[in-house]
Amino acid sequence: MSSDPLDNDKSSLPRFARSAHASHCNRCLSGLPSTQVEADTSRLAVGFYCLGVMDMLGLLESKINETERERWRDWVWNQQSSGTYGTGFRPGPYMTGQDSLCWSDVTQPGDEYSEYDTPHLIMTYTALLSLAILRDDFKRLEKKGILKFLRSCQRSDGSFSSLPNGGDSDLRQVYCAFAISSILDDWSGIDVDSAVKYIQRCENYEGGYGQSPGGEALGGTTYCALASLHLAPVPSSSSSPSRTPLFSPHISTKHRSRTIRWLLQNQTPSGGFCGRTNKVADACYCFWSGASLHILGASGLVDNRALATFLSTCQFKFGGIAKAPEERPDPYHTYMAIAALAIYPPEDADESWTLPEMNALWNTTDETAQWIRDHIHNK
Amino acid sequence: MPRVTSNNSDDEAQLYCEKSEWQDITPIPQYDGINPIAPIFYTPEYKDATEYFRAIVKADEVSERVLQLTYDIISMNPAHYSAWQYRYRTLVALKHPLDVELELMDAFAIKFLKTYQVWHHRRLLLTALRSSAPSPLSIASKELAFIIRALSTDTKNYHTWSYRQWLLAFFDDEELWEGELPYVERLLETDVRNNSAWHHRYFVVWGRVRAEGEIDVGDVLKREIAYTKDQIALAPNNPSAWNYLRGILEHTKTPFNSLRTFVELYSTQTAPGEEDIVDLDNPKPGPGAQLPCAPALEFLADIHEEMGGEQTKKAIEIWKSLGNEYDTMRKKYWEFRVKEALSV
Ligand SMILES: [Zn+2]
Numbered sequence: 166m167s168s169d170p171l172d173n174d175k176s177s178l179p180r181f182a183r184s185a186h187a188s189h190c191n192r193c194l195s196g197l198p199s200t201q202v203e204a205d206t207s208r209l210a211v212g213f214y215c216l217g218v219m220d221m222l223g224l225l226e227s228k229i230n231e232t233e234r235e236r237w238r239d240w241v242w243n244q245q246s247s248g249t250y251g252t253g254f255r256p257g258p259y260m261t262g263q264d265s266l267c268w269s270d271v272t273q274p275g276d277e278y279s280e281y282d283t284p285h286l287i288m289t290y291t292a293l294l295s296l297a298i299l300r301d302d303f304k305r306l307e308k309k310g311i312l313k314f315l316r317s318c319q320r321s322d323g324s325f326s327s328l329p330n331g332g333d334s335d336l337r338q339v340y341c342a343f344a345i346s347s348i349l350d351d352w353s354g355i356d357v358d359s360a361v362k363y364i365q366r367c368e369n370y371e372g373g374y375g376q377s378p379g380g381e382a383l384g385g386t387t388y389c390a391l392a393s394l395h396l397a398p399v400p401s402s403s404s405s406p407s408r409t410p411l412f413s414p415h416i417s418t419k420h421r422s423r424t425i426r427w428l429l430q431n432q433t434p435s436g437g438f439c440g441r442t443n444k445v446a447d448a449c450y451c452f453w454s455g456a457s458l459h460i461l462g463a464s465g466l467v468d469n470r471a472l473a474t475f476l477s478t479c480q481f482k483f484g485g486i487a488k489a490p491e492e493r494p495d496p497y498h499t500y501m502a503i504a505a506l507a508i509y510p511p512e513d514a515d516e517s518w519t520l521p522e523m524n525a526l527w528n529t530t531d532e533t534a535q536w537i538r539d540h541i542h543n544k
Numbered sequence: 545m546p547r548v549t550s551n552n553s554d555d556e557a558q559l560y561c562e563k564s565e566w567q568d569i570t571p572i573p574q575y576d577g578i579n580p581i582a583p584i585f586y587t588p589e590y591k592d593a594t595e596y597f598r599a600i601v602k603a604d605e606v607s608e609r610v611l612q613l614t615y616d617i618i619s620m621n622p623a624h625y626s627a628w629q630y631r632y633r634t635l636v637a638l639k640h641p642l643d644v645e646l647e648l649m650d651a652f653a654i655k656f657l658k659t660y661q662v663w664h665h666r667r668l669l670l671t672a673l674r675s676s677a678p679s680p681l682s683i684a685s686k687e688l689a690f691i692i693r694a695l696s697t698d699t700k701n702y703h704t705w706s707y708r709q710w711l712l713a714f715f716d717d718e719e720l721w722e723g724e725l726p727y728v729e730r731l732l733e734t735d736v737r738n739n740s741a742w743h744h745r746y747f748v749v750w751g752r753v754r755a756e757g758e759i760d761v762g763d764v765l766k767r768e769i770a771y772t773k774d775q776i777a778l779a780p781n782n783p784s785a786w787n788y789l790r791g792i793l794e795h796t797k798t799p800f801n802s803l804r805t806f807v808e809l810y811s812t813q814t815a816p817g818e819e820d821i822v823d824l825d826n827p828k829p830g831p832g833a834q835l836p837c838a839p840a841l842e843f844l845a846d847i848h849e850e851m852g853g854e855q856t857k858k859a860i861e862i863w864k865s866l867g868n869e870y871d872t873m874r875k876k877y878w879e880f881r882v883k884e885a886l887s888v
Contacts, residue, residue, distance in 0.1 A: 199587045203623040203659075212581040236579035243577050258580070260626060262572035262598045281601050281626040332625060333660055370746055370791025376702065379709055379751050381743040383702065429877050430783055436873075442739040442784050444700070466877045 178477050181506075181517040185484030186499055187224045190215035193496050208257030209244060212237075213291035213298075214496035220298045220530055221503045221520055238301045241292050245307065246284060248277045250317035250329035252310025253284025254292035286318050286327050290341040293348050297533045303540045312354035315342050323359030324377070335377040336367055340389035343396045344527055350542040352398055361397060361415050364390045368420065371442060372427030382427060384440035384453040391416075391424070391460045392526050412462075425463045428454050436471030437479075437489075447488045448479045448498045451505035456525045459508050473511035473518065476502045504528065559592040565609065571595035572602065590620045601630060606637045622656040632668055642669050642676070643683060654694050663707040670711060684715045692727065699731060700740045709747055716753075724748040736775050739784040746788060750795055765796050770825070773806055777827035780810050786839040800847045807847065810840030811862075838871040849885060856885055 194215045197204055204211050216237075219225040225234070244254045260282035278284070289311065296303065317329035318338065325342045326334035339360055346352045366378040367390060373382025374390035394413040416424075431438050431454055437446030438454040451472055458464050478490040479502060485494025486502040507520035507530075524534035560566050573595055576583055586594075593616050600610055614631035617624050635645055646669050653662045670687060674680045691708045695701065712720055725748060731741040749768060769792070775785045793800060806826040813836060829835060841862050848859035860882050867878030 194582055197582050197584045199585050199590070202584055202586065202590055202621045204582065205584055205586075205621055206623050206625055208582050208584075215582070233579065237581055240577045240580055257582075258574060258576055259594070259624075260598060260601070261575050261577075262602070263575040264572055279601060281630055328625075331629065333664060369743070370750075370795060371743075371787045376706060379713070379747055380706055381702065381740055425877075427787070429874055432873060434873065441700070442742075442787060443737045443782070444739070466874070466880055468873055468876065471873060 178473055178511060178514050178518065179480075180515065181477070182480055182484060183222050183224070183517055186480075186486060186503070187219055187222050187228060187484075189481075189483075189485030189494055189499060190218040190496050191228060205259045206256050207288070208259075209241070209254060209288040209295065210256070210291045211496055212241070213295045214500035216295050216298045217500045217529065218496065218503055220533060221500075221507060223521065225298065234299050238296060238299050241295055241299070241301075242305050244288070244292060245305070246278045246282075247307060247310050248283070250283060251313030251315070252307040253286070253289040253314040255282060256285050256288045280330055283328050283330060284314055285332075286315075286325060286338050286341050286345075289314070290344050290348075293345065293537075294527070294529050294533070297529070297537045297540075300536060301540075306541065308349055308351065308541075311345065311349065312351060315345060315354035318342065319355055319360070323356065323361070323363030325355075325360070335380075336364065336374060336386040336389040336393075337376070339364060340393050343393040347396045348527065348537055348541060357397055361394065364393055365415070368424075372420075372423035372425075381441060384428075384431065384438065384450040384457070387424070387428070388453040388457045388460075391457050392528075395460055396526050421461055425458065425461055425466070428458050428461075429463075429466060432468060432471070435475050436468065436473075437475035438472075445489065446475060448476060448486055448505075449488060449501040451476060452501040452508075452528075455505045455508050456523075456528070459525045464508065467509055469509045469511050472509050473506060473514065476506060559589065560596045560613070561592055566596060569596055569599050569603075572598035574598070587620070590617075593617050593620070597627060597630075601626075606634050608638065610634045611638075611640070618661070619652075622652075622659040622661055625661050628661045628665055632665065636672070642673050645669060646673075646683075646687070650690060653690075654697060657694060657698055657701050657704060660703055663703045667707065667710060670714070674715065681715065681717060681719060684711060684717070684720055687711060688720060688723065699735065699738055702740075705740050705744065709744070709751075712748075713752075721748065721752065732775065736779050737782050737784055739787075742784040742788045746791060750792065761796060765792060765798065768792050769803070773825075773827055776810070777829055780829050780833050780835070780837040781839065783839055786843065790843070800843065800850055803843070804847055807840050807843045811836045811844045836870065838866060841866055841870060845881075856888075860885055 193211065197211070216225070219228060241254070244257060245252060246255060255278070260279070314329065315325075318325045318327070319342070320326060320334060324334045325338035326332045327338055342355050342360070346355055363378070364374070367374045367376070367380065367386065369375050369380065369382045371382040373384070373387040375381050376383055376386045380386070391413075394415040397413070397415065399414055427442075431440070431442065431450070433439050433446045435446045437448065438450040439446050440450040440453065455464070455467060455472065458467055476486065479486050479488070479492075479498070481487055481494040485496075486499040487494045488498045503520065504523060506518065507523040508525060510520065511518055522531040523529070524531050527534055527537075561571060571592070574591075593613060596613055597617055600613060611631065611634060614627045614634070617627040618631070621627075634640075635642065646666065649662070649665065653666065656662050666687070670684065673683050677683050688708070688711065691704060691711070694704050695708075698704070712724070725745070728741050728745045728748065731738055735741075749764060769789070772785055772789045772792075776782065776789070779785070789803070790800075793803070805823075809826060809828055845859040845862035845866075848855040848862070863878040863881045863885075867875040871878065
């Protein structure tokens with residue numbers, strides 16, 4: 166350690182075990198044990214967290230060779246399918262039979278999916294980000310089909326369901342629909358006004374947003390609400406100042422202050438954030454709440470040092486980051502913890518803590534966000 | 545756990561490929577692709593059952609045995625939403641009694657409390673039962689009792705609470721609503737810091753859609769303020785109670801200043817002495833209370849800010865004391881409040 170603990174009242178941070186965290190995610194990319202069978206219907210999300218960790222740590226190219234990255238791109242594209250409800254990505258091949266397709270690298274538009282194997286809204290969002298992390302050229306992107314899929318998922322109250330024929334519908338799906346629209350730079354697939362009204366109905370007396378209208382304020386869905394409201398195109402009639410990432414015409418000053426207050430209240434004495442009032446801190450809420458504050462332009466009010474101290478104790482001794490100290494790590498918490506640290510770099514920490522700039526609205530690195538703009542927008 | 549089909553004579557441990565009554569089906573193995581991302585090392589049982597499931601879906605089969613198959617799959621992977629979807633569709637097509645299904649899923653729901661699909665399935669069942677059952681209200685009230693059992697294993701489970709709130713709003717019947725406040729009070733007696741219970745209180749008291757003039761808002765507010773003050777007296781540093789108090793004042797557009805006397809009791813260094821007159825409207829902090837408590841100081845500062853003028857100075861003093869002494873984790877926030885007040 167470089168600093169002398171005697172003349173430093175803040176205890177110094179241990180090293181951030183970058184390489185061990187990358188190895189944890191690399192292991193998960195190559196296979197999950199049978200105890201993780203619940204991931205069968207969300208494998209693209211697991212892939213996104215693992216690839217995201219490698220991207221944040223800048224280890225994707227050194228740890229994984231180009232041939233393998235090429236095959237992973239193909240595998241992700243193989244989850245894109247088209248049919249009655251439009252085009253999107255399924256969570257993985259859990260319904261794909263060996264009999265069903267003569268497999269090619271490109272899934273042809275017109276491949277019909279069954280009612281029990283439709284694309285999935287959240288998975289479509291994670292697939293697009295994963296492809297950008299893998300630096301895909303997006304030549305296989307079915308933009309029109311995806312817009313149709315978004316339309317199929319929106320419901321009459323403005324919300325979106327995960328599946329065009331059912332499934333959960335709450336702020337998480339709204340966020341994915343908004344993120345996909347802005348990634349495609351095309352908002353014609355969704356009714357923004359009714360979705361914004363739905364989001365506003367989710368705000369709760371504490372100042373956070375519940376998962377759905379009437380729900381208890383929760384850090385994760387508060388992020389979904391705030392990021393969506395800031396991604397939404399600003400109506401041309403609005404007298405708002407020039408659009409900045411820190412401004413949304415859909416949030417009043419009074420509501421903004423109340424949300425900031427509630428978010429900050431959730432930074433617990435451990436330094437980590439909890440997701441709801443009076444709960445214990447959890448690594449993932451360090452991102453959800455931290456990114457929410459960043460979006461509201463209030464990141465300067467967070468105690469970075471305490472946050473990093475908490476996350477340093479969530480590091481598992483064999484790599485990966487757990488939701489809390491003494492728990493088992495997983496790719497989701499590893500990714501969220503690193504994303505939180507990228508937004509809130511601790512001062513006076515050694516170089517192992519250095520992370521790239523984040524795009525908090527899309528939840529990816531600035532570099533990957535730029536790749537999306539260069540390869541999808543205006544194409 | 546009860547089984548759906550009673551005429552199944554095979555050993556439960558048997559794989560589907562070994563069961564005589566499934567010999568007419570050709571299982572469809574999964575194609576995982578070349579170099580797949582995060583492949584799962586499935587157990588032989590899961591691999592076997594899902595191969596038959598793919599075949600059933602492809603053949604579009606609707607039959608009793610589908611209920612067995614989907615039950616086995618969701619027992620191994622409760623997040624397998626396609627199996628849930630296919631199961632529900634089969635129940636409806638077979639005109640299977642849905643109240644029986646609901647009961648079958650009771651133990652399952654408690655075992656897999658954290659899985660969304662478990663609650664979504666019940667939601668579909670209750671939606672169908674409301675329009676088809678002879679006495680839907682009794683089913684709903686039985687369901688509320690079941691949810692209490694589920695919540696007793698995890699009193700803050702988000703899915704379970706959402707489901708309870710959905711059920712109340714969906715059936716919207718006084719008979720169902722009337723048990724809610726006593727239930728919340730029982731929960732808060734056990735754990736006054738249970739924010740889900742506080743939130744449910746808000747949902748029941750303020751979130752329920754009422755006809756114009758159905759209730760006297762003034763009376764309700766008075767009752768709620770009195771209740772919350774009592775809970776704060778028991779545990780002064782409980783943000784759930786303070787947030788509730790703030791929430792109901794804002795909701796009813798009641799000035800924070802109306803609670804000044806109460807809040808001041810919690811903003812001073814020392815607890816008021818025993819000799820003081822007992823004021824039932826303003827319960828004092830208990831003898832062991834840590835004073836002053838930060839949420840009360842924050843509240844008092846907000847009162848000063850609300851009043852404005854000369855009182856702003858007092859607000860600033862309090863924010864400084866919060867940042868330097870009573871709530872140092874949020875030092876930067878309290879400094880920000882000072883800066884904002886000075887810039888007005
Ligand atoms: Zn978590």
